[in-house]
Amino acid sequence: MLSHGMRIWLAFEPVDMRLSFDGLAAHIQHRLQRDPFGGECFIFRSKSGSRLQILVWDGVGFWLHYRRLEQGSFIWPQLTGEGVIELTAAQLSVLTDGLDWRRVRYAPQHHPRVA
Secondary structure, eight states: OOOTTOOEEEESSOOOTTOOHHHHHHHHHHTSOOOTTSSOEEEEEOSSSSEEEEEEEOSSOEEEEEEEOSSSOOOOOSOOSSOEEEEOHHHHHHHHTTSOGGGOOOOOOOOOOOO
């Protein structure tokens, strides 16, 4: 689903979880002012925060992933209104596990020097 270097966007505003491919693509285009066919990943949450949807265009078609937590809710930015924030692939992985993605920081890989 995710390719190396793909940009991952977390939308601030909750969406209706009944939206599917076309509804989410329209939301991306009209509300977020981004291109849903641009090969980026978009993450949306429900009002309750216990469900999320991920929409990705891979050049051939859309992938739609749905995740529901049985207990608790996904950690989301305290920002309100329209807009997005960019996540790393590591942050997305932690987010979909229901953990606090904000604690994940990018750390350059250490490559030992060859003597």
